[in-house]
Amino acid sequence: MLKPRPSIAKMSPYHSPIVSRDGLSLDLNESMAGCSPRVLARLRSLTAQEVSLYPQREIGERMVANFLGISPEQLMLTNGMDDALSLLFATYLAPGDELLFADPTFVMYPMLGEALGAQLVRVRSGEDLAFPAAGLLSRISPRTRVIAIANPNNPTGLAASRADLLDIVETAPDAAVLIDEAYFEFCGVTLLPDLASHPNLFVARTFSKVYGLAGLRLGVLTGAADQLGYMRRLSVPFNVNSAVLACLDEALADREFVSHHVAQIKQGREQLAQLFNELGLSFWPSQTNFILLRVGAKVKAFVESMQRRGILVRDSSANPGCEGCVRITVGTPSQMDGVLQAIREAVAETRI
Numbered sequence: 001m002l003k004p005r006p007s008i009a010k011m012s013p014y015h016s017p018i019v020s021r022d023g024l025s026l027d028l029n030e031s032m033a034g035c036s037p038r039v040l041a042r043l044r045s046l047t048a049q050e051v052s053l054y055p056q057r058e059i060g061e062r063m064v065a066n067f068l069g070i071s072p073e074q075l076m077l078t079n080g081m082d083d084a085l086s087l088l089f090a091t092y093l094a095p096g097d098e099l100l101f102a103d104p105t106f107v108m109y110p111m112l113g114e115a116l117g118a119q120l121v122r123v124r125s126g127e128d129l130a131f132p133a134a135g136l137l138s139r140i141s142p143r144t145r146v147i148a149i150a151n152p153n154n155p156t157g158l159a160a161s162r163a164d165l166l167d168i169v170e171t172a173p174d175a176a177v178l179i180d181e182a183y184f185e186f187c188g189v190t191l192l193p194d195l196a197s198h199p200n201l202f203v204a205r206t207f208s209k210v211y212g213l214a215g216l217r218l219g220v221l222t223g224a225a226d227q228l229g230y231m232r233r234l235s236v237p238f239n240v241n242s243a244v245l246a247c248l249d250e251a252l253a254d255r256e257f258v259s260h261h262v263a264q265i266k267q268g269r270e271q272l273a274q275l276f277n278e279l280g281l282s283f284w285p286s287q288t289n290f291i292l293l294r295v296g297a298k299v300k301a302f303v304e305s306m307q308r309r310g311i312l313v314r315d316s317s318a319n320p321g322c323e324g325c326v327r328i329t330v331g332t333p334s335q336m337d338g339v340l341q342a343i344r345e346a347v348a349e350t351r352i
């Protein structure tokens with residue numbers, strides 16, 4: 001009888017995070033501002049030939065490397081950051097090797113680690129959900145092969161300091177340390193300048209958030225040139241599509257779109273924080289495009305009440321330390337009045 005590898009057979013069934021697309025989708029940390037109009041114009045101008053030929057990832061890699069001020073050998077473009085995570089984990093993790101991460105964090109880390117048969121070493125954050133730097137340092141062992149850190153973190157929205165992150169990178173020279181900077185633009189802390197001096201450091205970025213290109217799938221993995229060489233061997237050659245490569249220069253050039261969007265997110269974050277304070281609800285000060293809010297035991301009713309008002313938010317209760325919490329993506333200024341009103345009504349309706 002045909003059987004999958006034991007590590008795959010043991011995995012829990014996959015459930016898409018997309019529950020519904022009916023309503024304003026504030027449940028997946030996507031950009032509610034869409035993408036740059038310049039990107040859209042470029043997409044509309046795609047020719048039949050551009051679509052029919054295989055994509056040339058290397059041209060895009062030169063563009064992004066130039067933008068980030070590193071060499072193309074230190075960078076690889078991927079099919080969203082998920083693809084980068086998958087390549088990096090598969091390059092270093094053999095069955096039984098240790099994958100170390102803070103908990104709660106991005107759900108893909110344990111999922112990908114489990115598929116490879118890695119030993120998952122979770123370090124729980126304290127009640128404040130702050131980055132557990134000391135806990136992670138204490139769990140580094142000779143079997144630690146990958147340490148995955150989302151900074152800022154999802155679902156908490158909190159960021160760790162550069163000093164704490166570098167401490168971990170330097171304490172584990174034989175492990176690949178991935179700093180996942182998916183929300184970098186909303187926070188500003190980065191370890192990219194430290195790549196050259198730390199051969200075990202990898203920094204990943206995505207075009208899914210501030211650039212609003214989640215549907216086109218483009219991720220960026222940076223690291224030491226020789227290490228990235230291994231991931232290039234493993235990757236399929238055409239992992240990045242022609243459409244996103246064609247509009248990459250416009251996405252990078254439209255700095256005004258990016259800075260305007262970041263400013264709007266910061267303003268929306270502030271509006272949500274003010275409302276939560278007014279309602280006496282606890283939340284975590286966010287450095288991302290979403291906020292984690294504690295609504296308490298009636299979290300399910302709250303999520304349903306929001307949905308009836310046409311707004312999807314994410315029940316984050318399953319994450320350790322996040323019992324009774326929801327994660328809410330920040331909307332655009334024109335959406336925020338309705339969002340704030342819906343939250344007021346849902347809180348009143350569910351009598352939180």
Ligand SMILES: Cc1ncc(COP(=O)(O)O)c(C=O)c1O
Pocket residue numbers: 028029079080081082083106150153154180182205206207208214218219
């Ligand atoms: C921390 C973190 N890393 C990576 C990703 C995935 O990014 P991509 O859409 O590029 O696969 C997400 C998406 O929500 C995220 O929150």
